[in-house]
Amino acid sequence: MTNREFPLAETSLPSELTVSIIIPAYNEAGTISQLLRYLHQHLAAEPRPELVVVDGSSTDGTPHLARQAGATVLASPRKGRAAQLNYGARQASGELLYFLHADSYPPPGFLADLQRAVAQGYPAGCYRLAFDHGHWFLRLSAWCTRLPFTAVRFGDQSLFVRRTLFEQIGGYREDLLLLEDQDIVGRLRARAPFRLLPGVVTTSARKYLANGVFRLQGLFALIAGLYYLGVPQPTLVRFYRRLIRLGKL
Template sequence: MTKLSVIVPVLNEVASLPELCDHLMFLSCQGAEVIVVDGGSEDGSADLIERMGFQLIRAPRGRALQMNVGAAAASGEVLLFLHADTRLPPSALQLVDGQVKSALAWGRFDVVIEGRSAMLKVIAWLMNRRSRITGIATGDQAQFMTRAAFDAVGGFPQQPLMEDIEISCRLRRLVPPICLTDRVHTSGRRWEQRGLWRTIFLMWRLRWAYWRGVPASQLAKAYR
């Protein structure tokens, strides 16, 4: 089996860490190298992760930067970038290993968004459908890629937003993505806290602006 490194950027995730650590322990027991990159948590997240025995790297805040730092420390031939509130399906490592056939392969999973609103199922369906049509993946879909593909595009761009979209665009120029229909489960807290329709319109507006060339630093202010 190809060695796979799971890289998890975290920031102030202490409330969800017990569940996350259980999930990472399961992946570790399956043979994955697990690297957690803390971006300066102030709630004790980093200390708890270390006490749980996981490899922890401290890095400056910023998801793209944290993932790049984790990738630099990883020894796997395949890198999988996992958000702290996303859970992989039980057979994820075997699925990725079975699909990665070329040196520049990359891909993502379909996603389920968990939450109270039934509308989250529609949002997830639209995300998966759009991703399959456009070849663009989001971080919520657990992006994975070979080390060679990651290096070929220079890793994640050093920008505060849309780093997942940008790396997808760059990878797509190399080869089309592997679109796994097996689903990861991610939290819908962001959608529910901000309001479903408000979040939908905001994300579409930001993506449209990004395609038109508006700098990610400017979009990040609107996102916050």
């Protein structure tokens, strides 16, 4: 399929697609309630999207807190971000899927941004990134996400995609426990126009603070480089688990 199958002026699109917000979670008791309250607050004046939390066998009460905060909670048969996201997409009802991390906050008005992008002929896309900490190197790293390269597309930036396109490319690759976000963005960009939205998703810097900003960025760069060189996932996962604190693979 070529990009011509998703022209840049899709006048036949419905004015408002139904939306499912899909949040993978594992031991996110400290973040999930606040995120869901934020989403409810900023969706109050919008057609209500579906809020789906896909839990990967949390042991800290995450599912209970998510239900209390008004989300539909699914127990994923498999732990792992790609597997949880695919499971959530299969169970969700929306025509537009919006994948969001449990510690990441889209900007106010994000639902209108997504609808507008799809109406303009972009069936997939993401936001730029910002961190909730002012360290200069984190600001620099976040600035780089405005560049038009798949190598600077990360799951923290969130991802919207029309269900039809998501199904056509086969969803996330569940054999990838690392870099599944860059893989799917690369495949999406090869199939259809991809929109980098001008706003930012603000994500937690907690992992950087726990590991050291420069140390963690260096480790991430090394893992990404090894991934692109074809190093097998089991090796990358062992490396990640051994060296990175607060990792949840």
